[in-house]
Amino acid sequence: MGIRSVQHPQRVAVIGVGILGAAVGWNLSRQGAEVILIDAGRPGEGVTDWSFSWVNASNKTARKSYFDLNVAGLAAHRELAGIIGPDSWWYPSGHLRWSDDPAAQAKVLETAGLLTDWGYRVEVYSGAEVRRRLEPDVPMPGDVPVLFYPDEAWVHGRRLVGRLVDQAAASGAELRSGSAVRDIRTGGDGSVRTVVLSDGNHLDVDIVVNAAGPGASHIAGLLGRHLPMRREPGVITRIDCAPVPVRRPLHAPHIEIRPDGDTSMVLHSRETDALIDTGEDPAQLGRQLHEMARRVVPELSSSRIARTRVALRPIPADGFPSVGAVPSVPGYYEAVSHSGITLGPVIGRLLAAEILSGRRDEMLADFRPERFTT
Template sequence: MKTAGVVGAGVIGACVAFCLAQRGVHVQCVDRGRPGELTTEVSFARLSAFQQPTCARFELSHTGMLEHLRFARQFEEAPWWHPTGSLAWGEASESPSFAEVVHRLGVWGYRAIWCDAVQVNREWESGIAFPDPKTPVVLFPDEGWIDGPRLVSALLEAAQKTGFLTLWRGAVEDIEVRADRVVALRLDSGARVEVDAVVNAAGPGAPAVAAMLGAPMLAGIATRSSLVLDLRTDGDPVEHVLRGAKAHVRSAGTGRVRVRSEQVDARLPAGSGFEPGDEITKDLLERAYRTVPALESSTVERSRLGTAVFPADGFPSVGALPAVPGYFEAFANSGITLAPFIGRTLATQIVTGEVHPLWARSSPDRLRATS
């Protein structure tokens, strides 16, 4: 393998490009915008395996969390990596119950420490307003959050320093195939970029890129929208990632906090083109205020709606598509958590042909089934 094209410079594309460049593969990475500015930048970016409903999906997410530590150790500094731990609590109406979810995680080996609201306010986060002093709370000490754009920037800079990465700003209009094998990318600028393989890491644009090859994703694709607010604050009112019953809250750097809510997101229509109105934004802010009252003095710095497109079964699409030699996919939900693991293992597959066993359920072939 001499040259690989990577379509998409979000967190997954950047990790793939970095790992390929480390192996001495010349990488041509193409993105229509600034690297990391789309889905990666809008993500809440919690590093967690909390919401995985099966052991197989949990194992994949947990492995992704551990891979972040391995990635961070490759750099003298890793300012994108924030292993703060997280605090979580639920509502009585949840099904399965919050306690059942935590118990299941414990059976699978996930570290969780039970406490109550009084202990949390006394020892860790004095600014959280719990519904009751006896509210059961769980500390997940191995969780945290990732500054996605900063990670993307660091990886691409490091890859460029190897001399094996070229960045292209533009859209891929076509993928050229000769003798049934990928041979080049054609960009909207008119450039033709010769490659020996191509990785589709285009995030929400991945289905459109696949269709260029006559290999459309015909089944099992889901779409989800999420409203994220970045607030400018006086000081830093939270240290941990908070998965509250009403809202999720985390630091977004000095003097900034990021918030979202599963209940608010459930009200959003799937797909792009929707603009959240003042009512929905106000609902999210009020939920954040009820969780951390100090946020009432904050100001909204940015309001953004992200749209994620991903395999509906919860597993990524990672690996080769045998019908199109030289074509690989790297397409996932929870992209922040999985990106370093996808990058390392997919680079290995591209160079050596070795497929990591955790990708057994993630073949791109399954998204082409018609029945």
């Protein structure tokens, strides 16, 4: 795909530099737009750094169009790795899932059947085969069926954001980190005009992209728009260990485990997430995750907890992404989504094309911001 220069470059403020903002900004700047990347903190250190970060479509069967978007997300990651290079962020390792509970196991196999019907690659192994061929340090019952999704992956989100920001800067993008957006002003015709930062600076812009993750509802509110979002916190624990005894993301019974580099791993569990709002100390939740992980992978017995953090998933109220122009506020666009690690590159590409050409891609038809307009 060739790089097109726009005839009349537009000045775009991208608010939030997690995976979504970085992907939108990178796509825009390499096509000639004048981009200002704004983050209240440091790029890539929001939810993007505190995510299970599993690139998948196997967990996205709620709606076929959402599954299709996630399949496009996997392809967009592969394409991006080809363009910017895969090193230090892209790990196309495949993903394993198994269960110790017969009812849950039946459900997992039923989902695998549906995915196969939809043309998604899944292989079924015995636990013994998995240990022999894929995960030598993960004991599992020899006869339990284990699903292997070979096209799935994990991503080091913070490093990917760093790479995209560096490349966007090389194409002329400006980065303003440590500056929160305090206000967005509109002109007489209602279109966005000025972004006001916490450091007192006023930026005159033609376009604003709201990629503020869990802060997206607040940014929308600055323009009088109501973007309803769910409150769904998750707890992530990083552990230090060397060598790392797991080679890919695992959905084991009760716990999700993935590598996070050469000396680090990430742990997560929906069961632990359910305890966050009971007032349980996050450090205690981290210890629970560590204990569950050590039960699945005994090699982790000497590993240590490095850090635990509770992060809010950026989820619009109906559970699906909100991506595209908001026609009632000319110049204002949203890029807000859960599964943003999987979807960042595809949303970045589609939204940049929409901003530059006005073309609304059919793939986003079910995920338009207008559905929240009352």
